Amino acid sequence: MRLNIPYTDHRELEEIAKVLQTGYFTQGPKVVEFEKMLAAYVGARYAFATSSCTTALHLALAAWGVGPGDEVLVADFTFPATANVVVQLGAVPVMVDICLDTFTMDPADLERRITPRSKVILPVHAFGCSADMDPILEIAKRHNLAVLEDAACAIGTTYKGRFCGAMGTMGAYSFHPRKVITTGEGGMITTDDSDLAERIQLLRSHGGKRTGYWFEYEEAGYNYRLSDILGAMGVAQMEKxxxxxxxxxxxxxxxxxxxxxxxxxxxxxxxxxxxxxxxxxxxxxxxxxxxxxxxxxxxxxxxxxxxxxxxxxxxxxxxxxxxxxxxxxxxxxxxxxxxxxxxxxxxxxxxxxxxxxxxxxxxxxxxxxxxxxxxxxx
Missing domain, CATH: 3.90.1150.10 (Aspartate Aminotransferase, domain 1)
Structure with a gap:
């Protein structure tokens, strides 16, 4: 008996075949369709597909300007990627204990660990269960901190009727094969902030902005795009x-x-x-x-x-x-x-x-x- 078996049927093959027929394999119209479906589902203004949830987390923090000297408050019980991306930006992950009943960030411990260097709170919605977001969001507001929700396991999870990944400043999802829906590898960032969305879009693809036929490269960005083949899988999976x-x-x-x-x-x-x-x-x-x-x-x-x-x-x-x-x-x-x-x-x-x-x-x-x-x- 396997731990998990992803659920697929003919629809994934149909959507992938459409992409193969176009010859447009890199990020393209199927990725855009996938992004629009997810944004509409969770009620976010913007959604940006990425090559993984790890790159989604990294890109979200980079777009917010996290860097050396900053502290990011991270739920301690999580996959290492959640804290690794903080280290990769030169910032300090400040680990926050959890509540044992839900395996999610303890708001009381979070409050104790905030310092003048704190910049972002990074709660994890563990195993499909939402963190207790009302006190976390209240603490963030009181201390003027951004909230990046690690919703890797929580596409479709709700908190008092609101979707995880769409309550904080940003959210990040995973489409790894162990998740509820999968693209094999893949991730997504959601946000309602138009300025932040513009920066995410810029940094996701090498820091380039199209001007006519060419690009101008304004930042040393990343290649964190999702292929259209995987985007096609995402479209079929969202239907389920x-x-x-x-x-x-x-x-x-x-x-x-x-x-x-x-x-x-x-x-x-x-x-x-x-x-x-x-x-x-x-x-x-x-x-x-x-x-x-x-x-x-x-x-x-x-x-x-x-x-x-x-x-x-x-x-x-x-x-x-x-x-x-x-x-x-x-x-x-x-x-x-x-x-x-x-x-x-x-x-x-x-x-x-x-x-x-x-x-x-x-x-x-x-x-x-x-x-x-x-x-x-x-």
């Missing part, structure tokens, strides 16, 4: 988005029912603000359970699983550059050690759900039994 979200939510609900009796396993929660799309089904294990052993045991049953994601402050690069020590951010540290991602994809059937729940129950029971035996021997 609502159904994919509905399907994943239904499957997550069935998994929750099947796993509710398993001791020591905290299942994903529906936060008070709603809108969880279950891009991934991430559980949190009691400290008495060995997560890494569980991954190995599940794989022996042909059930793929993995960790939730990484605690940035636990990683050697951020410890070496910024002096963090493991455990400095205790909630993120615990999530890094004890989170377990289980399979969830639209093609799953009843027998898959039964196999997954039974497998998890079996490996948990085996570990708890072994733990009791060790206690008796001691």
């Amino acid at each position: 988005l609502d159904w994919l979200i509905e399907r994943k939510r239904a499957l997550a609900g069935e998994l929750r029912q099947r796993m509710a009796h398993i001791p020591g396993v905290q299942l994903p929660v529906e936060p008070a603000w709603g809108g969880h799309i279950y891009q991934s089904f991430v559980t949190l294990l009691d400290d008495s359970l060995d997560r890494d052993r569980m991954v190995a045991d599940l794989r022996a049953m042909d059930i793929e699983s993995t960790l939730g994601t990484y605690a940035m402050h636990d990683q050697p690069i951020f410890q070496r550059l910024f002096g963090y020590r493991s455990g400095d951010l205790p909630n993120s540290h615990r999530a890094f050690r004890q989170s377990l991602t289980l399979p969830l994809y639209p093609q799953m059937e009843e027998r898959d759900l039964d196999q997954l729940a039974a497998g998890l129950a079996q490996v948990v029971a085996a570990q708890r039994s072994k733990g009791r035996k060790n206690e008796d021997l001691s």
